[in-house]
Amino acid sequence: MKAVKYCGVGHLEYIDLPKPKAQAGEVLVKILYCGICGTDIHAYSHPGIFDWELVLGHEAVGIVEEVGTGVTNVKVGDRVAVGPPGDCGNCYSCNTGHPNTCAHxxxxxxxxxxxxxxxxxxxxLSKHPQNELFLIPEGMEWEQAVLFDVIGVGFHGVRRSDMKVGDDVVVSGCGSIGLSVIQAARLAGAKKLIAFDPVEEKRALAIKAGADYALDPGKEADLKKAKELLSHAGGAQVSFEAAGHPASVAQCVELTMAGGQVMIVGSDGRAYELVSAALGPRELDLKFTFTYTKEEIHTLFELIAMGKWSTQVYTVEKAPLSEAIETMEQLSAGKLTAARVLLTP
Ligand SMILES: [Zn+2]
Ligand SMILES: [Zn+2]
Structure with a gap:
């Protein structure tokens, strides 16, 4: 079978691998779509994400082709989402309701x-089908289901925050993760929801996703407008950093009220400085968030199936697996702006 292997920064290879076979406890899935995650793009562009060689791809959908003995959660022919949240079920994180931070x-x-x-x-080949395979509800399109990673991260970020119904919210960055944060914050009852992105098309999508205002972080007048709009001394109760950019972290800090919370959802590994003199007197909370849980994916699939979560706001492009290398090159150079590019084997 054909596959695309990551061999280090700037180096992918289109290779032949033997088709795997499902042994006891394992499941073989025929892949229909696999999304190119921001993490994969960062790994292609910067060192420090994957320090090992591997076939990439942790957000996919497909059809169960073989089921090993002892597997009970899926059967041959099932439509499944194939995802990453690995949890051992035994460690402190797993036993205290935080399987997404499982150390093992x-x-x-x-x-x-x-x-x-x-x-x-x-x-x-799924070696942990109980953890990695999620049944796709009947009637849900493949193109909707494959967005679980994009949606799950934003959904978990809002659930992990202290945001309450009626709070003012700032979302900095309106890429796929930011659009998911906006939808989740809208569902959770945000009052004024102010989004920021330097790209006009992304601002338009932010409004479509449920933001009340979509402003340009590069414009002084827009920052002033945001401060006027926010009810409490120019600050939101909760700000979500979803751009993965140091300047966006600083902006979130600036636009959060005293006693408010800054949620870091979009970090891409780059260092950023926080000036404690500005933070201390305002007693800001800074909180980080990482991936999502299995339960959240099941909930999200239900929300999508019920029409309560729009997948229309995520722009999707498709590319054949054989063109993965060129596509990654374009993504890493910022020449493709789709929320997700789906590889089709
Ligand atoms: Zn991902
Ligand atoms: Zn664990």
């Missing part, structure tokens, strides 16, 4: 850790 299993799951083979491929 994350790197064992698909297309993430050393020795994993992800879904930039015609087939993927």
């Amino acid at each position: 299993a994350f790197f064992d799951t698909l297309g993430i850790g050393p020795g994993t083979q992800g879904a930039y491929a015609e087939y993927v």
Whole structure:
């Protein structure tokens, strides 16, 4: 079968691999679409994300082709989402309701850790089907289901925040994660929801996703407008950083009220400075968020199936698996702006 292997920064290879076979406890899935995650793009562009070789791909959908003995959660022919949240079920994080920060299993799951083979491929072998495979509800399109990673991160970020119904909210960055934060904050009852993005098309999508205002962070007049709009001394109760950019972190800090919270959702590994003199007297809370849980994916699939979560706001483009290398090159150079590019084996 064909697959795309990550061999280091700026280096992908389109290779042949033997088609895997499902042994006891394993499931073989034929891949229909695999999204190119921002993490994959960062790994292609910068060192420090994956320090090992692997077949990328941790957000895919496909059809169950083989089921090993002992597997109970899926059967041959099932439509499944194939995803990354690895949890061992035994550690402190898993036992205290935070399986997404499990210290043991994350790197064992698909297309993430050393020795994993992800879904930039015609087939993927799931060794932990209970953790990695989610049934796609009847009637949900493949193109909707494959967005679970994009949506899950924003959804979890809002659930992990202290945001309450009636709060003013700032979202900095209106890429796919930002659009998910906006939808989740809208569902959770935000009062004024102010989004920021330097790109006009992304601001238009932010309004479509439920933001009340979409402003340009590069314009002084827009920052002034945001401060006037926010009810409490120029600050939101909660700001969400979803751009993965140091300047966006600083802007979130600036636009959060005393006693408010800054949620870091979009960090891409770059360092940023926080000036404590500006933070201390305002007693700001700074909180981080990481991926999502299985339960959240099940909830999200139900919300999408019920029409309560729009997948229309995410722009999607498709590219054949054989063109993964050129596509990654374009993504890394910022020449493709779709919320998700889906590889089609
Ligand atoms: Zn991802
Ligand atoms: Zn664990």
